[in-house]
Amino acid sequence: MKISIVCVGKIKEKFFRDAIEEYSKRLGRYTKLNIIEVTDEMTPDGASASLEDQIREKEGARILAKLPQDALIVTLEIAGKNFSSEEFAAWIEDCTVRGKSHICFVIGGSLGLHPSVCKRADLALSFSKMTFPHQLMRVILCEQIYRAFRIIQHEPYHK
Numbered sequence: 001m002k003i004s005i006v007c008v009g010k011i012k013e014k015f016f017r018d019a020i021e022e023y024s025k026r027l028g029r030y031t032k033l034n035i036i037e038v039t040d041e042m043t044p045d046g047a048s049a050s051l052e053d054q055i056r057e058k059e060g061a062r063i064l065a066k067l068p069q070d071a072l073i074v075t076l077e078i079a080g081k082n083f084s085s086e087e088f089a090a091w092i093e094d095c096t097v098r099g100k101s102h103i104c105f106v107i108g109g110s111l112g113l114h115p116s117v118c119k120r121a122d123l124a125l126s127f128s129k130m131t132f133p134h135q136l137m138r139v140i141l142c143e144q145i146y147r148a149f150r151i152i153q154h155e156p157y158h159k
């Protein structure tokens with residue numbers, strides 16, 4: 001199973017970069033993780049709703065250009081489907097059983113995902129009704145993917 005994450009912008013905080021690097025390293029035992037960053041757009045303070053939509057659209061076009069053709073596309077959306085960690089692991093395992101060998105997760109930028117990206121999703125996945133900053137979301141996603149592979153392999157992990 002190959003895992004890609006398409007996301008917007010670079011990680012600015014060192015502690016987030018360190019956490020992502022750590023989970024990427026741990027995941028190396030189970031899967032190849034490929035993180036693809038697209039350039040983010042500066043959002044001026046007090047930007048109008050229509051400027052924000054233009055920014056989302058520009059970032060969305062960059063995301064769409066990077067989506068792998070062979071992958072199942074999973075967008076991270078607050079209003080998406082909720083899974084327990086065990087259900088998430090079972091979903092990943094089921095992909096393998098159905099012959100899907102590549103999953104691509106997509107995290108929006110600070111303004112969220114443009115509808116053109118959401119339309120491409122095979123699954124919209126929610127990590128709760130709360131809004132997380134996109135940099136932290138990347139860390140949480142990496143941890144949950146790592147946790148899923150541990151569950152699939154019946155290996156012990158923190159409860």
Ligand SMILES: C[S@@+](CC[C@H](N)C(=O)[O-])C[C@H]1O[C@@H](n2cnc3c(N)ncnc32)[C@H](O)[C@@H]1O
Pocket residue numbers: 075076077078079106107108109110111112113125126127128129130131132133134137
């Ligand atoms: C700061 S949030 C964007 C907030 C924006 N108002 C929205 O509603 O999408 C940045 C990105 O992180 C991801 N994200 C944040 N919280 C999430 C959650 N609870 N579940 C799933 N994805 C989330 C989404 O991909 C989102 O586009």
